[in-house]
Amino acid sequence: MLLSELFLPVLMVMFMLTVGAYVVAVLDRLIAGAFGAPQAGRVWLAPMARGAWLMTQHANATEAPDWQAWRLAPALYLALAAIGLAVVPWSESLVATDLVTSVVLWGSVEALATVVIFLHGWSANALLALIGGYRYVALGLSYILISMFVLIGVALPAESLQFTQVVASQEALWNVIRQPLGLPLFLIVGLGMTFWGPLNLADSKDLAGGTASEISGPPRLVWDVARAAMLVAFSGVAASAFLGGWMGPWLPGPLWMAIKMLAVLLVLLLLGRVLPRIAPERCVTLMWVVLLPLSFIDLVWAGIGALL
Amino acid sequence: MNHGIGIDITFLSLATLAVVTGWRVFRTDSMVRASFFLLVSFIAVGVIMILLAAEYLGVAMFFMMAVEMTVMALFMVMFMMNPAGLNPMNMVHQERIAIGAGIVGFLVLGAMALLAAFPDQPVSADLEPVRSLGNEMLGDSMLIFESAGIVLLTTMIGVVVLSSHRGRYGAAAVGSLPPGLEPGGDPAGKLEEDEEEESGGHQHHHHH
Amino acid sequence: MAVNWLRKLASHKRAPVFPVLGKQGDKALRYLALSPEIELVDSPRHASVLLIAGEVPADRLEPLRRVHDQLPDPFTTLWFRNEPWPHLENVDRIDDLTDLPAALTKAHRELMTGQRDSGCRILSDRPPNPWKGEGDFGQGGEGMMGGVPYGRPMAMNMQEDISDGLTLDSLTFRLGPFFMAFPPGMAAEVTLQGDLVQSWETQLEPYPQRLDAVFFNARKHPVPIAEIELARARHHLQRLYHALHLAGLEALSLSSLRLAHGLSTSSTLDGLRRRLVRSGFFHLAAVGGGVLNTEQARQFGGPAARAAGLADDLRSHDAGYRRLGFSPVCQDGGGVSARWKQILDEVEQSLMLARQAERDEVYTNDVDCIETPRGPWDEQPPEDASAILDEILPGLEWGDALATIASLDIAAVADRGGGTQSPGESRAVQGGSGNVVK
Numbered sequence: 001m002l003l004s005e006l007f008l009p010v011l012m013v014m015f016m017l018t019v020g021a022y023v024v025a026v027l028d029r030l031i032a033g034a035f036g037a038p039q040a041g042r043v044w045l046a047p048m049a050r051g052a053w054l055m056t057q058h059a060n061a062t063e064a065p066d067w068q069a070w071r072l073a074p075a076l077y078l079a080l081a082a083i084g085l086a087v088v089p090w091s092e093s094l095v096a097t098d099l100v101t102s103v104v105l106w107g108s109v110e111a112l113a114t115v116v117i118f119l120h121g122w123s124a125n126a127l128l129a130l131i132g133g134y135r136y137v138a139l140g141l142s143y144i145l146i147s148m149f150v151l152i153g154v155a156l157p158a159e160s161l162q163f164t165q166v167v168a169s170q171e172a173l174w175n176v177i178r179q180p181l182g183l184p185l186f187l188i189v190g191l192g193m194t195f196w197g198p199l200n201l202a203d204s205k206d207l208a209g210g211t212a213s214e215i216s217g218p219p220r221l222v223w224d225v226a227r228a229a230m231l232v233a234f235s236g237v238a239a240s241a242f243l244g245g246w247m248g249p250w251l252p253g254p255l256w257m258a259i260k261m262l263a264v265l266l267v268l269l270l271l272g273r274v275l276p277r278i279a280p281e282r283c284v285t286l287m288w289v290v291l292l293p294l295s296f297i298d299l300v301w302a303g304i305g306a307l308l
Numbered sequence: 309m310n311h312g313i314g315i316d317i318t319f320l321s322l323a324t325l326a327v328v329t330g331w332r333v334f335r336t337d338s339m340v341r342a343s344f345f346l347l348v349s350f351i352a353v354g355v356i357m358i359l360l361a362a363e364y365l366g367v368a369m370f371f372m373m374a375v376e377m378t379v380m381a382l383f384m385v386m387f388m389m390n391p392a393g394l395n396p397m398n399m400v401h402q403e404r405i406a407i408g409a410g411i412v413g414f415l416v417l418g419a420m421a422l423l424a425a426f427p428d429q430p431v432s433a434d435l436e437p438v439r440s441l442g443n444e445m446l447g448d449s450m451l452i453f454e455s456a457g458i459v460l461l462t463t464m465i466g467v468v469v470l471s472s473h474r475g476r477y478g479a480a481a482v483g484s485l486p487p488g489l490e491p492g493g494d495p496a497g498k499l500e501e502d503e504e505e506e507s508g509g510h511q512h513h514h515h516h
Numbered sequence: 517m518a519v520n521w522l523r524k525l526a527s528h529k530r531a532p533v534f535p536v537l538g539k540q541g542d543k544a545l546r547y548l549a550l551s552p553e554i555e556l557v558d559s560p561r562h563a564s565v566l567l568i569a570g571e572v573p574a575d576r577l578e579p580l581r582r583v584h585d586q587l588p589d590p591f592t593t594l595w596f597r598n599e600p601w602p603h604l605e606n607v608d609r610i611d612d613l614t615d616l617p618a619a620l621t622k623a624h625r626e627l628m629t630g631q632r633d634s635g636c637r638i639l640s641d642r643p644p645n646p647w648k649g650e651g652d653f654g655q656g657g658e659g660m661m662g663g664v665p666y667g668r669p670m671a672m673n674m675q676e677d678i679s680d681g682l683t684l685d686s687l688t689f690r691l692g693p694f695f696m697a698f699p700p701g702m703a704a705e706v707t708l709q710g711d712l713v714q715s716w717e718t719q720l721e722p723y724p725q726r727l728d729a730v731f732f733n734a735r736k737h738p739v740p741i742a743e744i745e746l747a748r749a750r751h752h753l754q755r756l757y758h759a760l761h762l763a764g765l766e767a768l769s770l771s772s773l774r775l776a777h778g779l780s781t782s783s784t785l786d787g788l789r790r791r792l793v794r795s796g797f798f799h800l801a802a803v804g805g806g807v808l809n810t811e812q813a814r815q816f817g818g819p820a821a822r823a824a825g826l827a828d829d830l831r832s833h834d835a836g837y838r839r840l841g842f843s844p845v846c847q848d849g850g851g852v853s854a855r856w857k858q859i860l861d862e863v864e865q866s867l868m869l870a871r872q873a874e875r876d877e878v879y880t881n882d883v884d885c886i887e888t889p890r891g892p893w894d895e896q897p898p899e900d901a902s903a904i905l906d907e908i909l910p911g912l913e914w915g916d917a918l919a920t921i922a923s924l925d926i927a928a929v930a931d932r933g934g935g936t937q938s939p940g941e942s943r944a945v946q947g948g949s950g951n952v953v954k
Contacts, residue, residue: 046529050529141378204764
């Protein structure tokens with residue numbers, strides 16, 4: 001019992017965490033190469049070489065950081081990514097934890113991610129990291145609300161807060177068609193959660209790496225892996241909530257899920273390479289003035305759909 | 309009660325974590341740290357609630373407290389004169405009253421836990437906790453509550469937009485005058501400044 | 517054994533290099549940006565090789581020492597056209613640009629495989645301020661606040677907010693002269709309120725830039741317009757590279773640099789311009805602020821002035837250019853986005869002029885007053901304009917402020933014959949490390 005309820009799910013999440021982060025690193029490099037970034041060596045080896053380099057590098061210190069928070073933040077972010085991966089259903093029965101409230105748990109992962117990213121920037125006790133952390137709070141508070149409304153929207157037709165039920169409710173029609181505003185809004189949330197590409201306000205170039213500007217060695221490796229794993233977890237949630245999860249003809253469920261997750265990942269990574277970083281103020285204005293009202297409309301749309 | 313030893317161990321460690329981090333809130337020297345110690349304490353309580361089969365309330369605790377504590381930390385840092393919340397500061401004030409209130413609270417709650425007779429009504433195994441909780445709390449008023457929630461949120465955003473200095477037509481303060489002290493009188497603040505200039509700084513205001 | 521295997525794997529990584537730019541060091545930076553085996557990083561914490569490119573003036577040696585000590589172990593240094601400090605062991609000096617990528621890769625490999633020892637620290641690891649405040653909680657005095665705990669004063673000096681009315685604590689710090697988003701050599705003391713620049717004081721002027729030789733030749737004798745216009749376009753494209761890198765458009769920034777690298781009269785800007793517009797650079801990125809008023813624009817000269825609507829261009833007085841039917845292009849607006857639109861237009865115009873001039877073999881006519889890509893050079897070469905930042909940056913958000921700096925070509929133009937030291941550089945400065953304020 002202990003084996004099936006504790007050991008196997010943990011193993012499964014660890015496996016997805018490692019493979020997922022690696023796939024993100026390779027895909028991102030391939031996309032960068034396709035857009036003309038100089039390539040050297042073998043693409044599949046590069047993430048591992050980078051990991052090995054960070055393992056050999058020492059973790060540096062800043063002047064009087066908040067050690068506990070500074071060292072814990074990358075690990076906590078990784079743990080949040082693992083929780084996110086744990087609620088993603090791979091088939092009707094293949095779920096690490098099939099909580100009744102897994103949609104709400106994902107919502108709290110989003111909220112706690114804001115806390116962890118802020119702490120990562122704040123605790124370094126260094127200027128640029130600090131600005132990154134505070135900037136991220138502004139972004140985080142903006143995207144969480146959008147995410148909540150979009151997720152309530154997908155929970156309505158399922159009449160459940162459980163991801164397996166949400167997937168099952170898409171038997172006839174995927175949510176991406178039933179609620180056309182949902183997936184685009186949710187993708188923006190995904191970019192925000194992982195501060196990827198256009199929404200990279202926390203670890204941005206203009207802050208020389210932002211919250212990560214002061215870390216080196218193993219903590220940096222954990223931080224990078226956590227970010228990539230969070231992107232994978234997000235794509236799993238997006239695939240379950242909008243693309244019908246494991247459902248599809250001919251192929252087995254987990255394979256469909258993997259294909260859909262890859263598709264979401266590809267879209268996110270492409271957006272990350274194509275768009276410039278949005279100016280923070282413009283970003284926050286966009287979130288509150290345009291995207292949040294759109295998420296209201298999405299919710300009302302979903303509500304009317306559920307009533308009819 | 310039939311539950312494994314694992315549940316007991318989990319409960320005890322979570323309860324200890326909740327109490328210890330709750331105590332650290334008052335012993336730390338930083339607003340940010342205090343907020344997030346409190347968050348850890350709440351999360352531990354949330355997990356205990358999940359152990360008690362209050363699954364929705366426990367998980368809801370996570371995300372509500374995460375956002376709440378972030379906002380609290382942010383607002384404290386914004387309004388205290390402590391640069392970016394990095395400098396140390398004393399996190400306790402009016403210690404005596406607080407200690408007294410704490411002891412009284414502890415005694416009352418402890419007495420309730422020990423002396424009250426709790427009902428013993430086992431629920432059926434096929435009860436859906438989330439659905440029944442929703443029905444119990446909101447019942448037929450679900451739509452009203454949800455609508456009111458969105459209206460409140462919209463109102464908050466509207467208030468922020470209106471109270472910001474920057475408006476669609478430029479800075480809000482430009483060209484505006486404070487109202488007069490008496491109806492139809494001269495603007496209040498402006499006049500005072502002029503007077504001060506005229507008096508050449510001989511008089512000083514004592515209240516600022 | 518396991519460690520050896522790990523280190524061997526690590527040596528296959530692209531060499532992570534933090535460039536410290538001395539005079540004329542930016543050429544090396546742009547060369548390395550296109551080298552596939554080098555990864556240029558923005559923070560010294562992310563590097564294993566510190567590249568000191570070009571001569572670093574004496575007043576920037578203290579910050580250089582600090583940056584040097586910020587690299588995490590194991591690290592090493594490489595000196596490009598600069599003499600290594602005598603007490604550093606086993607570090608190389610490279611003078612040929614084409615050898616640089618290989619030397620950096622070699623340094624990284626040797627460091628990883630253990631053939632080269634990690635560099636040693638120069639400064640003592642001591643906090644500059646006593647890291648302890650008075651009072652029970654170190655809060656620096658009675659009650660909740662007061663004093664200067666940890667060398668960081670309580671934010672009692674609240675200034676009225678200049679943006680949205682929410683008054684926040686102000687935070688003052690010094691940044692530069694090796695911060696990657698500043699022009700090489702520039703350092704500034706900045707007061708931020710939240711994310712907003714409250715005040716800006718440029719403390720060290722950027723190094724004077726050395727323009728392409730053709731501009732100096734043009735001061736002596738007529739030169740082919742094709743040549744001078746290609747050099748002008750190249751200069752602008754190189755600046756565009758820095759701005760796009762800052763905006764997070766990595767692929768486009770490299771395209772811009774590649775275009776500059778292989779620029780000829782048959783090059784076109786269409787592809788780059790189309791991709792730039794489609795990426796949403798002019799709508800999404802931080803291009804909102806940095807508006808120069810007419811007076812500032814006139815003082816600044818060059819493309820920045822033309823982006824603000826002033827049609828001043830010394831080329832329109834030159835007989836050679838008149839033969840080609842030159843008339844200056846202008847933008848109105850004078851902000852960051854207008855400047856980049858102007859730069860794109862000018863690059864296009866330069867390419868067109870170069871094509872025409874090559875066909876008709878047209879030479880410049882005037883030698884005593886020429887239009888450089890930085891601005892007009894009649895009696896004096898264009899002077900340093902970093903003081904203008906102190907006026908236009910307050911009120912901007914950090915991202916907008918950096919985008920404004922990237923859009924302005926503020927460095928003076930070095931008079932190649934004379935000394936390259938400008939009077940501003942001798943100004944004393946105390947602090948300013950690469951990235952971190954201590």
